[in-house]
Amino acid sequence: MKRVSVDIGGTFTDCFVVWDKQYIEAKALTTHHNLAMGFNEALGKACTVLGLELEEILAAVDSVRYATTLGTNALIEHKGPKIGMLVTAGYEATVPLSRARGYGEGLDNLGQQDMPNAARPDPLVEAHMIRGIRERVDFQGKLVMPLDEEDVRTQIRELVNRGAEIIVVALVNAVVNPAHEQRIEEILLEEYPSHLLGAIPVILSHQVAGRKGEYVRATSAIVDGYLHATMYHALSALEQNLRAHRYEKPMLVIHNSGGMAQLNSTDALQTIHSGPVSGIGASEHLAMLTGLGNVVATDMGGTSYDIGIVVEGGVKHYDFNPVIDRWLVSVPMVHLVTLGAGGGSIASYDRMYKTVKCGPESAGSDPGPACYDRGGMRPTVTDSDLLLGYLDPENYAGGSIPLNPRRAKAAIEDALCDELDCSVIEAALLIREKVDDNMANGLFTELRARGYDPKDFTMLAYGGNGPLHCCGIAQNLNIDRILAPPLSSVFSAVGAGNMHQLHIHEQSLYMVLYDSNTRALFDDYARFNAIVAELKARGTQDLLRQGVPLADIRHNLELDMRYGNQLVQTTAVIEKHEVHGPADVLAMISQFSADYGKRFGEGSQAPEAGIRINTIRIAAYVHHETVEFEDIKPVPPAERKAPPPPASTRVCHFVGQDGPVETPVWSRAAIAPGVAIEGPAIVASEVTTFLVNPGWTFVAAKQGASWFLRAPTPAITH
Incomplete structure (x- = not known):
């Protein structure tokens, strides 16, 4: 296997190259003005290791895969085109009103409760750029009012005259009958053909989000349209860079659904958070291969700290209505929490609490931390x-x-020492303590909110700064096992290299499996089978268009189900994809009941309220060859080896320790599997630093993996 995968972050561009059995990791600063420059520099370092030219590698690899935070940054920076929007007449206020909750989306609990200072985010589409058109279909997709095509042409021309650079179409009930949205696209192409310089891109909401919910479907289409030009030009520039260096295959882009696709089969919305999602995918793969049990994946880079959960058995959590920046959208995305805490997080004086504040603002890669000079x-x-x-x-x-x-000393002195009346080292310790507390609090909140106890998890610490801060975070949570996985500094790029091509298609509907009033089971088998077949066909066509052989394509069927009119939906994975009789319906109900009981407790099921399906979802995918991880479980204490003499010593300062500590330093390359080092210690590699706090033990494992182990805290007895 020969493969290149890249994770383009806010500070660093991480590159992972598989060259037969050789794995190479490399990093370079992200060049935001031209992503290809950072990619070429990072890949160039891998070329030096292999003794090959960049063109030789790109001509030989089977694929190049990109994960990027470019879309996230564009949203945060509010850099996008002027959007014109067409909606069903009478629904022009849906997006501006934002369900009366728009002020709170994307804020923490404290921000949502601060009603006196409540403010909606700056709109991505201005109110005067939203136009209603005369048309209507009902919730079953039946025609109520035909599309007024002359009205459509008039509204499109007015939006273009007002400066619209892209048109978003979001009509009521378009997911059950998209005919009117499709006709509007045809009309727009008639007015502004694609061969003209004045051509206007068009985004149809039913193609972006397949579930009901007019507001979230509309915002999904708006965000996709807002990022369309930025992602198209940036990713096209990356693809052209590959072509210039003899790479002739299609470029693959990682999706936040946990899969990937070619650039021509990728929506801009699908690229949001694709880098961190790649890390969660690698964590799932590692946990399944090595039997790690419950894992909390933590990725600390230069800009952010990303948290994901993989419970025993390799099950990921999904968000089907995630909040991206300040916008609620409707797209299946691997669940993660992102905190503004990284190596580049800026420290400042908090005048209210008279202490140090860290983040969320980051110095990024340009200009970067003060010590970068x-x-x-x-x-x-x-x-x-x-x-x-x-x-x-x-x-x-x-x-x-x-x-x-x-x-570094001058920056900390100028910003903090006078305000805190302390020395530079004391201020640095406060920064360290504060950022570790912030990350520990975020991790604790995420685990507890989902009903998990942190001490039941192994923490995976990766990213450039993960192994440097993991001990301080874990001891605040009473976590005693930390694993810095193989290739930890570029672990998200490793995950990108392990992704499978995947497309998810879904359809919202109202389908009653069990009617509690009539006590009747669902019997419209043809309707269910037709919907599943259509979704399968759409996913299959996506993959066939990308050159995947039909025989390699597989499908998963998921149903979003609920009891009666409960607000909570539970997703059930159904093995049999066709329904031919009552036994098949009962099997679906049984699977839903079992999943519901696992989530909310056995006995909480309520079939007497009725059972219905709200969404049918098909994942079409094809498996690719993956990087294999060896058994990396920690060596038992009796079998551990003594370390070689340290390469050097360094004076360090630790939170909770009085005065400086003479700390031994080892090179990670000199530490063989099974070697144990008692903290305090530093184990350094070319791409990251493993900091072993006092009270922790560093145990080297295979493939460069490293364990941080601590004796469990004795239980408090009364």
């Missing part, structure tokens, strides 16, 4: 880590980024 003047977490002795200024990022301690 690239013009940054504000203190960051990386500056703190450098002054506390954890980082080697001469060998950071393999020596490609020399660090300047004087800049």
Whole structure:
């Protein structure tokens, strides 16, 4: 297997190259003005390791896969085109009203409760750019009012005259009958043909989101349209860069659904958070292969700290109505929580609480932390880590980024020392303690909100800064097992390399499996089978269009089901994809009942309220060859080996420890599997630093994996 996978983050571009049995990891600073430059630099470092030219590698690999946060950044920065929107007449206020909850979407609980300062986010489409057109179909898709085509032409021309650069169409009940949306697209292409310079892209809501819910479907289409041009031009530039270096196959883009597709089969909305989702995918793969049990995946990079949960058996959590930035959308996305905490998080003085505040603002890659010596003047977490002795200024990022301690010291002194009346080291310790507390609180909230106890989980710590901060985070949560996985600094890129091609199609409907009033079972088998067959066909066509052999295509069937009119839906995975009699209906009900009982407790099922299906979902996918992980379980204490002499020592400062500590430093390359090192210690590699806090033990495992183990805290007895 020969493969290149890339995770383009806010600070670093991570590159992972599989060259037969050789795995190479490389990093470079992200070049936001031209992503191809950072990609070429990172891949160039891998080329040096292999002794090959960039063109030789790209000509030989089976695929190049991209995961990127470009779409996320574009939303945050509010860089997008002027959108014109067509809706069913009478529904022009749906998006501006945003279900009367728009002020709170994307905020934490405290922000949602702050009603006096409540403010909606700046709209992606302005109210005067939303136009109603005369048409209507009912909830079953039956025609109520035919489309007034002259009205459509008039409204399109007016939107273009007002400066619309892209048209979004979101009609009522379009998911059950998309004929009017499709006709509007035809009319727009008649008015502004694609061969003209004045051609206007059009986004149809039923193609972006297949479930009912007029507001979330509309916002999904708006976000997709808002990112369309940015993603198209940036990813096209990446693809052209590949073509210029002799790569002739289609470029693959990672989706936030946990799969990937070619660029021509990718919506902009599907790329949001694709980098962190790749890391969760790699965590799932690792947990299944090595029997890790419950895993909480934590990715600490330069800009953010991403949290995902994989429970025993490799089951991921999905969000079917996630909030992206400040917008509620309707797209199946692997669940993750993103905190503004990373190596580049800016530290400042919190005047209200008279202490240090970290993030969410980040220095990014340009100018970066003050110690990068690239013009940054504000203190960051990386500056703190450098002054506390954890980082080697001469060998950071393999020596490609020399660090300047004087800049770091000056930045912390200017911003914090006078306000806090403390020394530089004391201020650096406060930064360290604060950022670790922020990440621990976010992780605790996420696990507890889903009914899990943190001590029942193994923490996976990856990303460039994950192994550097993991001990401080874990001991705040009473977690005693941390695994820095193989290739931890580029683990999300590893996950991108392991993704399978996948497309998810779904349809909202009202289908009663059991009517509690008449005590009748569902018997319209032809309707159910026709919907499943159509969704399968759409997924199959997506993959066939990308050159996948028909024999390799597989399908999963999922049903969103609920009892009566409950608000809570439970997703059941159904093995049999066709219904031919009462036994098949009862099997679906039985699967739903079992899943509901696992989630809410056995005995909580309520079939007497009736049972219905709200959404039918088909995942069409094809498996690809993946990176295999060896058995990386920690060596038992009796079999552990003593470490070699340390390469050097360094004066470090630790939270909770009085005074400086002379800390031994090892090279990760010199530590063989089974070697154990008692903290405090530093184990350094070219791409990351493993910091072993006092009270922790570092145990090396196969494939470069590393365990951080701590003796369990004794239970408190009364």
